[in-house]
Amino acid sequence: MSLPRIGVVIVTMGTRPRELDALLASVEKQDVPAARVMLVGNSTPLADVDVAENVTKVPLEDNLGCPGGRNVALEMLRDSGEVDVVVELDDDGLLIDAGVFRRTQELFASDPRLGIVGFRVADEHGHTERRWVPRLRADDPMRGGPVTAFLGGGHALSMPMLRETGLWAGEFFFGHEESDLAWRALDAGWRILYEPEIVLQHPATSPARHAVYYRFTARNRVWLARRRLPWPLVPVYLGVWILLTMARIRSVGGLKAWWGGFVEGVRTPCPPRKAMRWRTVWRMTRLGRPPIL
Known part of the structure; x- marks a missing residue:
C-alpha cells in the first residue's frame, strides 16, 4: 500500500508571530516529513519569519481572506503534482503529537474515496468545546466516524477530491466556506471523516x-x-x-x-x-x- 504524499498550507496575517513559530516547529517535528509546506502571508511580506528549507513563503499584497489565501497555495501544490493530501492549519494552532501526518497518510491510503479528515480541536487543557465537534450530538468529542462537516482550523483534504470539486469559495472571505466545500464533496460522492485521535491544539477564542x-x-x-x-x-x-x-x-x-x-x-x-x-x-x-x- 503506497502512502500519500503530504503537503501543508498555513495562512497568516503576521499578527501571531510566536504562535506561528511554534506551529512551524511542530510541523518540522512530525515523524513523517511533509513533501511541501506553503506559508501564505495575507497582506504581509513574511520577511521576519524564519522557515525550514522545505517551506515556501507566499507573500500576498492583498488580504484574500483565509479561503482565498489557501487557494493560492492549493493551486501551486495542485499544479506541482508533488502532494496527494493537503493538511491545512490555523496559524495559532499547534500539533502536539508527532504522528499527525503518519496517521493522516494511513487514513487516506485505506480509503480511496475519503475526501476530508477533520481533526479534533482542543484547547491547552485538552478540552474540546461543543461547537468544535462537527455533529449535532456533540456531547462526546471522542466519538469519531463519518460526518457532514469539518472544522477549518485543522483538517486534511484529498488532492484528487479538490481536482473534482474545485477549491475553496474564496468570495466567502470568512465564514461557512467549510460547509460549501463539504457539501460539494458529499454531493460528488466523497466521504468526510471526523478523527478525534488527531488533535490540533487551539486557544478557545470566540469567532x-x-x-x-x-x-x-x-x-x-x-x-x-x-x-x-x-x-x-x-x-x-x-x-x-x-x-x-x-x-x-x-x-x-x-x-x-x-x-x-x-x-x-x-x-x-x-x-x-x-x-x-x-x-x-x-x-x-x-x-x-x-x-x-
Whole structure:
C-alpha cells in the first residue's frame, strides 16, 4: 500500500508571530516529513519569519481572506503534482503529537474515496468545546466516524477530491466556506471523516472576536443556501437559522450587523449555483445532519 504524499498550507496575517513559530516547529517535528509546506502571508511580506528549507513563503499584497489565501497555495501544490493530501492549519494552532501526518497518510491510503479528515480541536487543557465537534450530538468529542462537516482550523483534504470539486469559495472571505466545500464533496460522492485521535491544539477564542463575524456569517449563510441547496430547502434552511440567530445574539449591534449581512446575501450575486442532489440530502440526513441545520 503506497502512502500519500503530504503537503501543508498555513495562512497568516503576521499578527501571531510566536504562535506561528511554534506551529512551524511542530510541523518540522512530525515523524513523517511533509513533501511541501506553503506559508501564505495575507497582506504581509513574511520577511521576519524564519522557515525550514522545505517551506515556501507566499507573500500576498492583498488580504484574500483565509479561503482565498489557501487557494493560492492549493493551486501551486495542485499544479506541482508533488502532494496527494493537503493538511491545512490555523496559524495559532499547534500539533502536539508527532504522528499527525503518519496517521493522516494511513487514513487516506485505506480509503480511496475519503475526501476530508477533520481533526479534533482542543484547547491547552485538552478540552474540546461543543461547537468544535462537527455533529449535532456533540456531547462526546471522542466519538469519531463519518460526518457532514469539518472544522477549518485543522483538517486534511484529498488532492484528487479538490481536482473534482474545485477549491475553496474564496468570495466567502470568512465564514461557512467549510460547509460549501463539504457539501460539494458529499454531493460528488466523497466521504468526510471526523478523527478525534488527531488533535490540533487551539486557544478557545470566540469567532465573534472578528469585527466582520456577524455580517459575513449571515451573508455567507444566504450565499451557501442559494448556491448549494435545492430551491424548496432554501427558505427552510434560512428560516431555521433566523430563529436560532434571534435566540442567540444578545447585542443590538450584533443583530444589526447580522441582518445587514443577510440582506447583502439576498441582494448580491453568489455564482455559481450547483445545488446538491436530493440523494445527497438524504445521505446527509442518514449521517445525522440534514442540510437545514
